[in-house]
Amino acid sequence: KNEVEQSPQNLTAQEGEFITINCSYSVGISALHWLQQHPGGGIVSLFMLSSGKKKHGRLIATINIQEKHSSLHITASHPRDSAVYICAVRSRGGSQGNLIFGKGTKLSVKP
Amino acid sequence: EPEVTQTPSHQVTQMGQEVILRCVPISNHLYFYWYRQILGQKVEFLVSFYNNEISEKSEIFDDQFSVERPDGSNFTLKIRSTKLEDSAMYFCAITLLAGVEQYFGPGTRLTVT
Numbered sequence: 556k557n558e559v560e561q562s563p564q565n566l567t568a569q570e571g572e573f574i575t576i577n578c579s580y581s582v583g584i585s586a587l588h589w590l591q592q593h594p595g596g597g598i599v600s601l602f603m604l605s606s607g608k609k610k611h612g613r614l615i616a617t618i619n620i621q622e623k624h625s626s627l628h629i630t631a632s633h634p635r636d637s638a639v640y641i642c643a644v645r646s647r648g649g650s651q652g653n654l655i656f657g658k659g660t661k662l663s664v665k666p
Numbered sequence: 667e668p669e670v671t672q673t674p675s676h677q678v679t680q681m682g683q684e685v686i687l688r689c690v691p692i693s694n695h696l697y698f699y700w701y702r703q704i705l706g707q708k709v710e711f712l713v714s715f716y717n718n719e720i721s722e723k724s725e726i727f728d729d730q731f732s733v734e735r736p737d738g739s740n741f742t743l744k745i746r747s748t749k750l751e752d753s754a755m756y757f758c759a760i761t762l763l764a765g766v767e768q769y770f771g772p773g774t775r776l777t778v779t
Contacts, residue, residue, distance in 0.1 A: 588767070588768070590770075595772075596703075596755055596772070596773050596775070597770070597772045597773060598709075598757060598759075598770040598773070599770065600767045600768055600769065600770065602767075603766070603767045641708075641709065643709070652697065652699035652711065652714035652722070652759065652761075652768065653711050653714060653722050653724070654701075654709075654711055655711075656708045656709040656710065656711075657708065658707075658708045659708065
């Protein structure tokens with residue numbers, strides 16, 4: 556069983572749409588990361604959360620520790636948002652970098 | 667935002683050969699990590715390195731793997747005798763402090779033939 560599950564696996568949206576990507580995890584965590592992987596393979600860190608909500612530009616990340624669930628929202632989506640979005644968690648007691656990764660959600664935003 | 671480079675960007679090697687992948691953080695960092703991603707699969711943790719020693723490693727990081735920081739700046743991952751299943755994208759990541767975001771390098775694509 557995967558410790559980090561993301562949904563949907565694939566998502567196609569029209570430019571301007573509001574997008575939500577979900578992440579559920581089964582372990583106790585000390586932090587959750589949202590990452591963006593570009594078609595060329597490079598990975599960019601978007602957010603690190605341990606509680607509540609964070610916002611950066613058109614991106615919003617929320618986490619509900621009790622429900623073991625996090626969401627990544629993209630407002631006013633744009634074709635340049637097309638990428639794979641990855642949720643990763645650091646389990647409680649785990650070292651700094653020992654992240655457990657989800658399989659990713661592939662987002663395609665059409666003009 | 668801290669910058670991390672990795673060399674080479676792509677390496678092709680024959681099975682059984684040794685490879686060294688390099689990670690060069692531009693500024694001073696304390697925590698270093700290696701991850702790998704086999705094509706079409708999820709990213710997996712290999713090892714974390716702090717204060718010039720391994721702080722944690724995964725089951726994947728067996729005796730064929732080693733890490734070091736030979737000259738105080740470069741951070742290297744060595745695979746002693748490559749296998750076909752070592753073909754993957756290898757990412758280095760860094761953090762300045764504990765509990766903060768990680769910055770990833772662009773990755774090295776390793777192809778073992």
